[in-house]
Amino acid sequence: MPAPTSFKAAVVPEPGAQHKVVDRSPPQLKDDEVLIRNTATAINPVDWKARDYKLFISDYPAVLGSDAAGEIAAVGSAVNNVKEGDRVFYQGILGNNASSTFQQYTVLPAALVGLTPNNVTDDEAAGISLATVAALVGLYDKSGHALPKAPWDQGGDQVGKGKAIVVLGGSSSVGQYAIQLARLSGFERIITNSSASHFDHLKQLGATDVLDRSTATADDFVKAAGSAKLDVVYDGISAKETQALAIDILAPVGGGNVVLVLQPDQDNVKAGKEKKVEFRPIMGLGSSPALRYLSEPLMKNLGGEQGYLATGKFRANRATVVPGGLEHIEDALAKNKQGVSGVKVVIRPFDS
8 A cells, every 4th residue: 555645643732632633744764664554543541641631742733542453554674574564553652643543644663563363353453552561561570560471481371370460450451451461471360350241251361260349358359369379469440449459458468569550549558568568550651662672572472373362362352433533532532531341442543
């Protein structure tokens, strides 16, 4: 397909403003970059928070969006892992207009894209990268729980042997992916919570125990761990209340790490220290040079016809599409902000 001279993008024209659809032009590709025609882009809380609270944005007009899927439209001279016409999924780069996803075309380093297998739709693929990278960093990077090996490393499928993990908010996007990474890492007990409507799905993803989020107590989580060593809670919600619950889960077993996708509440930090519970807030930015040792092999191992997605070892979140394309980006943001359960909100930038 020919590279465009111009395309449509939804931009935030000034701080705090509503999105406006404008024309943009692609930059010159670097040798290691690809141009991607975006067929689907997912909505994440960071997208409306970046706009509402002016996070990650230094210049306006700004393009947001950091989770998408599409087709390779052009490749730089040094790119050899993908070719024109390949279906791909990727995490965009917030704060970089050319590499963000609320637009019809995005430029990205080729090493950060994964090949979408035939058994995954673009709508599904669009919601994989951001939340999976967050789960990955929280479990394996030193900023998180610092497990010594990722699942694709030799012996990485055994690092959870004899161990238990609690994932709070199992039906959240990050929660679903944290459960699956824990399974790939060989955890003996994977304990989560959700509403009853998600019990079966979370067990299919790998949870050994799914507790009712409205009634389960900290003691219920500890009992579900049995004799397996429990020293980590991945809090996919990271609200003040779930942080406090994580403390109550870990305190009776000698403490441990609580991985957060938001900043910790300071009252909980103080209470945690008294009970040998440490909060580990993470930033799942796969494009960060310090994290590419994880994000690049993740994309290689998830994608392609021999990867985790194609072979059923890893499953994409279910998608719900807001119709109307970029002109209805505010509807999609509002739907995500109001709260969804068990699904990822997606738009298609070429729809109208």
